[in-house]
Amino acid sequence: MDAPGTETVSAEDFEQVRAQVREFVREVVVPREREIADTDAIPDDVREQAAAMGLFGYALPEEYGGLGLAITQDVELALEFGYTALSFRSLFGTNNGIAGQVLVGWGTDEQRKRWLEPMAEGRVIASFALTEPEAGSDPSGMRSTATWTDGGWVISGRKQYITNAPLADLLVTFAKVRGYSDDDDGRVAVFLVPTDSAGVTIGPKDHKMGQQGASTSDVMFDDVRVGADALVSGEVRAGFRAAMTVLARGRVHISALAMGLAQRALDESVAHSAQNRQGGIPTGERQLVQAMLAEQQSLVLAGTAMVRETARTYLDGxxxxxxxxxxxxxxxxxxxxxxxxxxxxxxxxxxxxxMAVERIYRDVRLLRLYEGTSEIQKLIVGRELIRRENERNARA
Structure with missing residues (x-):
């Protein structure tokens, strides 16, 4: 499940997919950004077109109805998705990303057969129910519990800021195990919980600073009973590993999304400074404005190159x-x-x-928070550097 991978979709075929996505984003979604913001929803016809294009399953395996794109191709699409309102990508991002990849990497054959095909077709929307009021980027601090009883599980707890929860059909839910075995009790496990299960309550839709059209809310589990087959992989110990692995993959995707949005901000800046006049002169002729454009361009080039290289090293393991x-x-x-x-x-x-840049300014702020805050990323990088150095010293 973590073995090095390869691109199974040819470069030629992928280029057609990328071109179609770019055209759809720029010709269909971009003109409707104001509508999305005003209604705080993705229009039904846009959702239907996205499903028809296969966007709900572009990163899911072909055998389950997806396009089977590798992470290196995933980031190229993310660069396109980032060019418009981020809520558009959010609609199908969890199916392809953190929720779908849990099933792809750790689901049993039966779990994959039941859920992945309808997810790829857009008939099922999945949510990744990890974050809690007292446990954000660190799953080990969660308080939700899954108690083993009568051949099944009873799940209780509260999740917070769960993307697509108001729309979801399936909750990929993380909880700490109780009453299963001495070795497994207290470990984090993953469960597949349909949203229509008795005891599941979806809270009111959150009102956010930005990313209007992306639905998030709390999810409450009040003694929700699911069968033994709800445990992802059938093993308790897969849960924490699944969370860490899919979050790492998701961070590569979010990085590309950020660069797509940065490219849009740069394009808006260049267009405005070339057309807007102050004192009879386009503002783009002012050296201080040119300096800001140059800084923007440098950051876009650096970040885009970085995410492409990181996708390559993720793919080869x-x-x-x-x-x-x-x-x-x-x-x-x-x-x-x-x-x-x-x-x-x-x-x-x-x-x-x-102005588009006003929305972009608010939308982009969330990217530094979810799937691991900037502070958490610093801790991971710092600890990993020291770990690698210690390993080198130990071998010397």
Missing amino acids: SDRRLAPSATKLFCTEAAGKVADLAVQVHGGAGYMRE
């Missing part, structure tokens, strides 16, 4: 820990800087709600 965290740290922080500069380039107009 040579680095699935340090590089994903370092890349998410750099790319999300860089995208925030590019967005800030975009507002500055626009001047007072950049603070107006009708």
Whole structure:
């Protein structure tokens, strides 16, 4: 499940997919960004078109109806998705990413057969129920429990900020095990919980700073009973490993998403500075404005190159820990800087709600928080560097 991989979709076939996605994003979604923001929802016809294109399963295996794209191809699509409202990608991102990859890597044959095909078709939306009020980026601190009883599990607890929960059909749920065995009690395990299960309550939709159209909410589990077959992989100990692995993969994807959004902010900045005039002169002719554009371009080039290299090393298995965290740290922080500069380039107009850069400025802020905050990424990178050095010293 963690073995080095290869690209199974040819470069030629993938280029057709990428071109179709780029056209759809820029010709269909971008013109409707204001509608998405005003209604706080993705229009039904956009969702239907996305499903017809296979976007709900582009990273899921072909045998289950997906496109089977590798992480190196995933990031190329993420660069395209990032060019528009991030809530569009959020609609199908969990199916392909952190929720879907748990099933791909750790699900039993029966679990994959039941869930992956409808997920790939967009008939099922999955949520990744990990974060809690007192446990964010560190799953070991969670308080949700799964108690073994009468040949099944009873799940209780509360999850917070769960993406797509108001729309979800399936909750990929993490909880600490009780009453199973002395060796496994207290460990984090993963369970597949349909949202229509008795005892599941989806809280009110969150009202967020940005990313309007992306639905998040709390999820409450009040003695929710599921069968023994709800345990992902059939093994308790797979849970924590699954969480850490899929989050690392997700960090590569988020990094590319950040760079797609940064590219949009740069393009908006260049277009505005070339057309906007102050004192009869385009603002883009001012050297201080050019300096801001140059800084934006440098960050976009650096981050894009970094995420492509990190995707390559993730695919071949040579680095699935340090590089994903370092890349998410750099790319999300860089995208925030590019967005800030975009507002500055626009001047007072950049603070107006009708401007794309105003939305980008708010949307991009979340990228430094979810799937591991910037602070968590620093800890991971620092610890990994010291671990590797200690290993080298031990071998010397």
